[in-house]
Amino acid sequence: MKIALILMASGFGRRFGGHKLEILVHGRPLYTYGMKSLCQAAQAFLPCSGIDCQVTVVTAHAAIASACRDQGIDVVWNDQAGEGMAASLRCAVEACHDAGAWAFFPADQPLLTSETVTDFLRQFLASGAPLGCMHNGERRCSPAIFRRIYGPELLRLHGDTGGRQFLRSPQTWVYRPKKTDELFDIDYQKDLIFLNKQGLK
Template sequence: MKLALILLAAGDSRRFNGNKLLHEFNGKPMYQYILEEVEKLPDDIFDRKVVVTQYQEIMSCMSDYGYEVVVNEESSLGISHSIHLALEVLENEETDYCFAVCDQPYLKAATIRDLVRGWRNSGKGIGCLCNMGALGNPAIFSKNYLKELLKLEGDVGGKRVIRRHIEDLYLHEVVDGLELVDIDVRKDSES
């Protein structure tokens, strides 16, 4: 079965007090960290790469790297809207889905690769990263979960589906919990 990478990069960054995805974090825009790590992965790990965003800079950069750009003009509808937009683009494709966010600057390519391999070998329908019991992104869903993902509403993401199907979940433990940290609040030293 094919696997599509879906990068979610349309958020309004309400808690961040500014656009966190374009914010310079240790010398480069935050969204570029995941882009650079995905570039280190084997070419055959993802069959398609999609980014959902409302930001022109991200659209331009990602299309240069071969991503299909899906424009989210209604980000106020929450993360579920970005999920729906991506799934609509992929709906006629026989593929599974790997969702990742663009505000985890410490996530490493090897961790993404090991998650995908471990999930494929597990025979489970869902896979995600975790650290000491805390669930994190990326998260992978087999096509069997398409209808449930399309029923998500508001600012609710795939964790709701994961929690309903713990018996079908492959957890990939991350040794360094920093990899799962998403940057939601601007530190004074970064502004």
């Protein structure tokens, strides 16, 4: 089985007030923290599971696409990014059409560790559920994972809601990380104050 680990890096940071994914956090662009965690998780997962995890970055930003390609990471160009989250999901599913499951990770969650990603994937597979997501202590949220059966429905999505509608299903398996701070995302400028106090790797 192949799991596509998708880093969602197409956003324009409207609530943030500008393109946020390339802002420097402790000397590194914001998106690179999530990318590093996914790459480490993919490398760690295969030996212990026999399941192939492949990292793909979906983006509409030339600098991010170029930097990822330079590191040998697959890139999918999202030319409909202005539509919202659904366009990124469709791009990923179409590009990774041979995957048995698609796992979607926001590029603005720099505290999410590779260990948590690996545990999330392992427990999801063991659950047998058709879809799953994480829980931040208040609500169900991204990252989220969908088995192949959801492919047609993901391809029919439009707008900026993404796959959130599916996560309310009673079939959804829910994962609660040991440290909910790992799911902290950067939406507003003020969020950088909290982030800059954290020890990032």
